[in-house]
Amino acid sequence: MNSRRQFLKAVGLAGGAVAASLVNRVAMAALPEPVIQTKPETMPPLIPNQGRPYNPVVTLNGWTLPWRMKNGVKEFHLVAEPVVREMAPSFKAHLWGYNGQSPGPTIEVVEGDRVRIFVTNKLPEHTSIHWHGQRLPNGMDGVSGLTQPPILPGKTFVYEFIARRPGTFMYHPHADEMVQMAMGMMGSWVTHPRDKHPLIAEVDRDFIFLMNAYDIEPGSFTPKIMTMLDFNLWSWNSRIFPGIDSLNVRQNDKVRIRIGNLTMTNHPMHLHGHEFLVTGSDGGPTPPSSRFYEVTADVAVGQMRQIEFVADEEGDWAFHCHKSHHTMNAMSHDVATLIGVDQRELARKITNLIPDYMVMGERGMADMAAMEMPIPDNTAPMMTGDGPFGSVEMGGMFSVVKVRRNQQPGNYSDPGWYKHPPGTSAYEFAGAPTEPARMQSKMQQGMPRLHKPSTEVEVTVRKPKSTHH
Numbered sequence: 001m002n003s004r005r006q007f008l009k010a011v012g013l014a015g016g017a018v019a020a021s022l023v024n025r026v027a028m029a030a031l032p033e034p035v036i037q038t039k040p041e042t043m044p045p046l047i048p049n050q051g052r053p054y055n056p057v058v059t060l061n062g063w064t065l066p067w068r069m070k071n072g073v074k075e076f077h078l079v080a081e082p083v084v085r086e087m088a089p090s091f092k093a094h095l096w097g098y099n100g101q102s103p104g105p106t107i108e109v110v111e112g113d114r115v116r117i118f119v120t121n122k123l124p125e126h127t128s129i130h131w132h133g134q135r136l137p138n139g140m141d142g143v144s145g146l147t148q149p150p151i152l153p154g155k156t157f158v159y160e161f162i163a164r165r166p167g168t169f170m171y172h173p174h175a176d177e178m179v180q181m182a183m184g185m186m187g188s189w190v191t192h193p194r195d196k197h198p199l200i201a202e203v204d205r206d207f208i209f210l211m212n213a214y215d216i217e218p219g220s221f222t223p224k225i226m227t228m229l230d231f232n233l234w235s236w237n238s239r240i241f242p243g244i245d246s247l248n249v250r251q252n253d254k255v256r257i258r259i260g261n262l263t264m265t266n267h268p269m270h271l272h273g274h275e276f277l278v279t280g281s282d283g284g285p286t287p288p289s290s291r292f293y294e295v296t297a298d299v300a301v302g303q304m305r306q307i308e309f310v311a312d313e314e315g316d317w318a319f320h321c322h323k324s325h326h327t328m329n330a331m332s333h334d335v336a337t338l339i340g341v342d343q344r345e346l347a348r349k350i351t352n353l354i355p356d357y358m359v360m361g362e363r364g365m366a367d368m369a370a371m372e373m374p375i376p377d378n379t380a381p382m383m384t385g386d387g388p389f390g391s392v393e394m395g396g397m398f399s400v401v402k403v404r405r406n407q408q409p410g411n412y413s414d415p416g417w418y419k420h421p422p423g424t425s426a427y428e429f430a431g432a433p434t435e436p437a438r439m440q441s442k443m444q445q446g447m448p449r450l451h452k453p454s455t456e457v458e459v460t461v462r463k464p465k466s467t468h469h
């Protein structure tokens with residue numbers, strides 16, 4: 001027992017993970033004991049204490065699966081099972097995943113490693129695991145019905161292959177795929193290069209996460225699995241803002257972020273304050289001639305992208321999907337656009353019927369972040385997140401890259417909010433307002449009109465009074 005505790009300590013999991021004896025020890029004597037993670041926090045990198053050395057990754061709100069070395073083979077044990085995943089504080093979802101969490105643990109190996117993965121199925125239906133992006137024998141590819149029979153409930157299958165190609169990969173079921181991925185079954189995989197690689201840079205910080213999406217009705221716990229497009233929770237590693245941990249780095253660190261997309265739509269990933277290069281995909285490292293600086297990179301369905309940048313600007317830099325409805329949490333989509341519409345008379349009439357009726361959206365949706373309308377239990381607010389200057393009015397696929405001068409190497413803890421040096425923040429203008437200069441012409445238009453101007457007024461726009469803030 002003591003040696004096992006020391007092992008867990010050595011791999012940085014003591015306290016965070018519990019190695020549970022889920023399976024009969026006698027029957028599973030040849031199996032590595034599965035390690036189960038009970039917490040959704042970002043675990044420190046798993047420093048390898050056996051095999052070839054490498055610079056480990058940090059899985060956002062996740063962890064790396066410990067392995068055992070057996071006659072030169074790296075052995076892992078994945079357990080497919082129902083899990084309760086805290087997607088954000090006060091919001092738990094009933095998902096399917098691996099070893100206690102959704103997504104499952106990250107698997108990290110080195111190019112050339114022989115890998116043996118035991119997969120035990122504790123789901124109520126059959127499953128399989130496909131090793132997305134790997135070069136491997138066809139029979140290890142994990143496509144249920146095509147390359148193997150399904151893994152029935154209670155059964156354990158063994159996958160074995162050599163990790164031939166360094167890069168960023170993922171794993172997911174290839175059996176009842178729509179349901180099992182909609183329930184959260186997936187995980188990341190990193191194969192580190194064996195030697196110095198001409199196309200793979202050494203970095204100071206290496207992060208990885210998968211993008212996934214769920215359709216969970218406000219107040220309920222279980223995703224609707226028949227949803228094809230209309231998901232209402234856009235998550236990274238089954239976490240939604242403000243539940244996604246920040247990516248904490250030291251100023252001038254070289255940073256790599258590996259991102260996979262297992263949702264049903266693309267996500268343009270946008271980083272503030274820095275330019276990055278896309279240095280690789282699940283197809284491998286990209287040739288330098290193909291790399292150019294960007295601040296947004298699209299990650300299409302079933303793709304992985306790794307981006308790299310030097311974090312040379314101190315601050316709290318937003319990092320998010322640029323589809324604005326992907327930075328919101330569950331809401332009803334049947335809300336009309338009411339910006340500029342005077343709802344006072346309508347509200348008065350409705351209030352006669354429904355006394356608690358609340359008018360929304362007349363001045364945009366930002367009020368949603370601050371309003372005190374009751375929401376059902378176990379529901380994440382649609383737009384929220386306390387920042388140092390008020391509500392961040394975000395949800396979903398949003399986090400912050402925190403760049404700090406004094407963040408120590410190897411320290412991934414949250415340094416708190418950035419303290420802006422005096423004179424470097426946007427501030428309120430204190431002078432007198434002036435009328436904006438407008439383009440003038442005979443017809444009061446920029447362009448001459450061909451037809452007579454209509455005297456009819458189509459829309460009356462109500463502007464907020466200056467007392468509104």
Ligand SMILES: [Cu+2]
Pocket residue numbers: 234266267268321322323326397
């Ligand atoms: Cu998106």
